[in-house]
Structures are given as structure tokens and as C-alpha cells.
Amino acid sequence: MEINKVLDAKGLACPMPIVRTKKAMDTLESGQILEVQVTDKGALADLTAWTVAAGHTLLDHKEEADVLTFYIKKS
Amino acid sequence: MTINKMTAAQVARKVIEKQPLFILDVRNTDAYEDWKIEGQNFEYLNIPYFELLDGVDEILPKLPSNQDVLVVCAKEGSSKMIAEMLSDAGRDVFYLEGGMKSWSSYLEPIKVGDLTGGGELYQFVRLGKGCLSYMVISEGEAAVIDAVRFTDIFTNFAKEKNAEIKYVFDTHLHADHISGGRHIAEATGATYYLPPKDADEVVFEYMPLEDDVTVKVGASQIEVGALYSPGHTIGSTSFIVDSKYLLTGDILFIDSIGRPDLAGLAEDWVGDLRETLYHRYRELAEDLIVLPAHFMIIQELNEDGTVAKRLGDLFAQNHGLNIESEEEFRHTVTDNLPPQPNAYQQIRQVNMGKVTPDQDEQIEMEIGPNRCAVR
Numbered sequence: 001m002e003i004n005k006v007l008d009a010k011g012l013a014c015p016m017p018i019v020r021t022k023k024a025m026d027t028l029e030s031g032q033i034l035e036v037q038v039t040d041k042g043a044l045a046d047l048t049a050w051t052v053a054a055g056h057t058l059l060d061h062k063e064e065a066d067v068l069t070f071y072i073k074k075s
Numbered sequence: 076m077t078i079n080k081m082t083a084a085q086v087a088r089k090v091i092e093k094q095p096l097f098i099l100d101v102r103n104t105d106a107y108e109d110w111k112i113e114g115q116n117f118e119y120l121n122i123p124y125f126e127l128l129d130g131v132d133e134i135l136p137k138l139p140s141n142q143d144v145l146v147v148c149a150k151e152g153s154s155k156m157i158a159e160m161l162s163d164a165g166r167d168v169f170y171l172e173g174g175m176k177s178w179s180s181y182l183e184p185i186k187v188g189d190l191t192g193g194g195e196l197y198q199f200v201r202l203g204k205g206c207l208s209y210m211v212i213s214e215g216e217a218a219v220i221d222a223v224r225f226t227d228i229f230t231n232f233a234k235e236k237n238a239e240i241k242y243v244f245d246t247h248l249h250a251d252h253i254s255g256g257r258h259i260a261e262a263t264g265a266t267y268y269l270p271p272k273d274a275d276e277v278v279f280e281y282m283p284l285e286d287d288v289t290v291k292v293g294a295s296q297i298e299v300g301a302l303y304s305p306g307h308t309i310g311s312t313s314f315i316v317d318s319k320y321l322l323t324g325d326i327l328f329i330d331s332i333g334r335p336d337l338a339g340l341a342e343d344w345v346g347d348l349r350e351t352l353y354h355r356y357r358e359l360a361e362d363l364i365v366l367p368a369h370f371m372i373i374q375e376l377n378e379d380g381t382v383a384k385r386l387g388d389l390f391a392q393n394h395g396l397n398i399e400s401e402e403e404f405r406h407t408v409t410d411n412l413p414p415q416p417n418a419y420q421q422i423r424q425v426n427m428g429k430v431t432p433d434q435d436e437q438i439e440m441e442i443g444p445n446r447c448a449v450r
Contacts, residue, residue, distance in 0.1 A: 015153040018125045041439070042149055049103050050125040 001059065001071065004032040010039045010067060017043045018050055021072070025056065028074045033059065036070040044068055078155075078162040081145055081169040083181035087202050090114045090373065091183070091380035097144045099134070099168075101127070101157050102175070110443045112147065112171075112178055112203070113373040124153035131160045143169060150174040176438055179203040182228050184210075185380050187366065190317045192295025195236075198366060198381050199228065205370045205445045206252050207382055211316055213293025218242040219265075220299075220314060220322055221368045222255040224437065229259055240265045242290050242299070245426075246324025246368060247311040248273035250337040251416035251445040253437055254426050257281070270303075270310030273338070278428040284312050304355055306348025307333030307447070321363040321386060326351055328367045329375040329384050331448035332395030334412055337419055341409040349404055352396055361387030369445050394450065408449050417443040 007024045009017040017038045024034055036047065044061070047070055051058040059071040089096050095116045100107050101124035111119065120137055127134070138144050144166070148154040151174040158170040171178065181203060187196045194213035201207070201223055209220040210232065217238040222229050222245075233240050240263040245256045247270060257279060260267035268284040269277065286303035297317050304313040307325040311333070314322040325333040332352060335344040363386045370382045377383060390396050398404040416422070418440040424430045425440070432440065 013152050014148070014150060015124055015156050019128065019156075022125075022128050045103050045105065046123070046125060049105075049123060053123070053126050 001033060003035045003071070004028055006035045006037070008037050009043075010037050012038065013040055014042050014046065018046055021047065021050070022054070025054070025072070025074055030074050032074050034072045034074070036072065038068050038070075039066055041068075047072075077167055078158045079167075079169045080172045081143075082172050083177045083203075084183075086112060086145070086171065086178065087181055087183045087200075089117075090202055091376065095142050097139050097142055099138065099144060099146045099157070101146060101148045101153050106149065110175075112175075115373055124148060124157050127157055127160065131157065131164055135161075135164060135166070138166060138168075140166070146170045147178075148174050150176050175203070175442075179438070179441060180225060182208070182223065182225060183380060184228075184232060187320070187381055187383055188364075190295075190297050190319070192293075192297070194293060194295055194297045194317070196316060196320060197232070198383070199223070200376075200380060200382065201252075204252060204441065204443075207366070207368050207370065209322060209366065211292050211297060211299055212236050212238045213295050213297045215239060216241045216293040218244065218290065218292050218299050219256070219259055220244045221246055221249075221324065222259055224253040224255040224258075224441075226255040226258045226262060229255065230262060233263075238293075239263070241292065242266055242268065244268045244284060244299075244314065246270075246313065246322065247308040248277075248338065248423060248426050249325075250419040250423050250426075251369075251447050252441055253422055257428070270308075270312045272305070273308050273310030274427075276427050276429070284310075286312070302355070304351040306335055306344055306351045308338045309344060309347065311351075315359075315363070318360075319364065320366055321356075321359065322366045322368075324368045325447045327356065327365060327389065327393070327396075328369060328371065328448050329365070329382060329389070330393065331371055331450040332393070332408070334447060334449040335408055336412055337415060337447070338423065341412070345405050345408055348408060349401060356386070356396075357390075359386060361385065361390065365389055369447050371445070371448050371450075412449055413446055416446040417441070 055075040057073040107121040146154040154170040199208040243260040269281040271283040289300040
């Protein structure tokens, strides 16, 4: 998987992870992939739901050592 | 326009006084549908905050201008952001300080009544989760029953009343919320009682709460007497306070009865639940005022915010006490049960002392309603 941009949103509390993710997505082209790293547990449900609402595709997510990583493909 | 914060205490007053409030809940739809701030005259709009990042214009027409609008989220951050956007758009709105996290934690102490010789009985209403705790106070001494985990609230309240907490009881091993009982006892030197039949696996010292155990509180010797009443759990025990109040734990609620499946198999304890509700409680005086450990719906609150009703009235009105056929009763309390409380297995482990989660983990475990009843 080719990552086009990485967003480090670790340590940020809700709503900032999503606000930053949205801004980062706005800079990408359709079909490009954003990697987002967050530590806020609430981001799992919110980022998943936001991705659907915004029409993007959540390709994968993983949790390692308290860091949640998401891979989102722009619509 | 202005943005103001509203505290959980202020929201609690609105719930109890049945005031109107418009709640804009900006959490995920799943979270909102699972659990929200309930008020009899509240109106709601649920739109997740992340759908409003491009602007709030589309929801402006849906927000009333003639009543308070409160923006609510899980922890506060998102509600504050949306409140600021609404304010920029020219609206006066509030956000909930601390979000649903603080709503879940808020306790409103309300006096239930006077006891013999100047004693008092208080109910601590946890509106967000529907938990009810109790304090019996009599001339310098206090007993606490079914305390939730915010131990400071109880120890400070007793201090204000110049009472020393001498006895701490749990009616059963709770599965929906983390008990504060053991910790209050440790902090105050009080004796902590727990029904031994629920305590097989607990890893701390406790006094066995057996049938007929009676303590006397304060100079006027107010009686708090135990009555074995199994069914929700096999150890579930009720209390009769001052021959006037019946604390039913999770066995009997105002508009529902306890579910028998949170600590094992429902089938095993159906008979016990039936025996308690249809025989043991029937032998008691109908004028006893029932004080349960939970409420499920906001309509169970009395005018003053207490959750209390005469036992005789419950025999007449509570559906769970009026199922004649044993077969139908069995069906009602074992089939089609509502979902179990959030993290109930973990919460039981915490209450046994087997695991010690940190503050954030405790908050996470206690998210959502209590779900201890079946109707």
C-alpha cells in the first residue's frame, strides 16, 4: 500500500484528530491514501463513522502500544 | 453571540424540575441511541460533530431560539467546538462541561425523609446512569448502602453532617457499576458488609451480610436490618431501615423487577426471584417505602427527584409483581432479556477486587445505562 501522506495526531483530544484528518484529506487527490496516527480512544468510532459519512474508504486500522493507526483512501 | 457552559448539576436541576431543554448531541449516532441525557421535557437533535466541520448553517433552522440549547458530546471538546461555530453564526448556546463523562458521574443527594430521633435518610441519585445510593444519618453516625465509586461525595457529605461513617453495605455484587463501598470503608475505618454468597471470589476482607444482621446507627439507634432476598444475584439482600423503608437493591424497582442473568444463568435463579418477590416481600408491611438501587426511566422519579414508592402501591401497579403464572414469570425474566450492561463481566471483576483499572478505564467501563431490570 502506497501512503501519500502521514498525519501525526497523537496526543490530540477530540475533536482535533478528525479536524486535522479532514484538513489533510483536503490536500490529497482522489484515490490517494492518508495514514493517521492517534492516541485518543474515541477516535476509533468517530474516524470510522466520519470516513463513511465523507464517502472515503477506511482500508485498514490497527492498534499497537496505545497508538491507533488508520489508512484512509480518498474518494 | 455568547457561548456558556452548563454543568451537570445545572442539567440535573432541569431534569428534576422538568424544565424544557433542547439538546444538540454531537456524538456518534450509535452512542446517542445507546444512551443520552433523559428529561421529560427535553427535545433532541443528534448530528455527529464530524458532519458539521464544514459549517453549521444546515442545522440553524432546527435549533429553537426561545429555549436553552445545550450542545453535548462525550468529553466536552467537540461540543465546545460546535458551540463556538453556532455562536459565530449568531446563536446563544451552552455546552455541557465535561460532556457525558461528567453527566455519568454526577450525583444529586436528595433527602428521602426523617428517621426516628432526628435521623435522616438521603438518596444519592446518579441521573446519568440511573444508580441510587443511600446514607442513613443519625446523631454523629452514618451507614452507607450501595455507594457508587465517587467515594469523596459520600465521605464529604457525612463530614458536612458531622457524622462518622460506621457501616458500609452492598446489597449484592454489582455488575453495572463500580462499587465505592470497600474504598469508603478503607478511608473511614467503617465495617464493609457484603453478602457471602456473592463473594466467593472476592480477594479482600469483608463482614458477611447474612439474613437478619442488624446494625444500630447513632444515639437514637436507628435499625438497619438485613433481609435475604435472592434472585438478581444469589446473595442479594434487602434492608429495612427504621421499620419504615425497604431498600430493595436490584430485586425490585419502581416500574420493573431485577433480571436474574448478570452473574450466572438466568434459569438458576428464577425460582429465588419469584420466592423473594411473591412470598418474602408479601409478608412485609405494605406501608414500607421501597427504595431501589436503580431507576431505568426518568418517569420513575417523583416530583422532588427521589425514586421511592409505597410497597403496597407496587404490589398493585408493578407489572413484575403481578404475573400469576409461574411459567409466564419464568418466560418474562429469562427470555428476550435486554442487552447486558456495558462491560458487566469486567465490572464484576473490579468489584471482586481482582482487577484495579485506572480512572479512565473505570469511566470507559461505566459508559451507558445500568440495564439491571426486566420489564
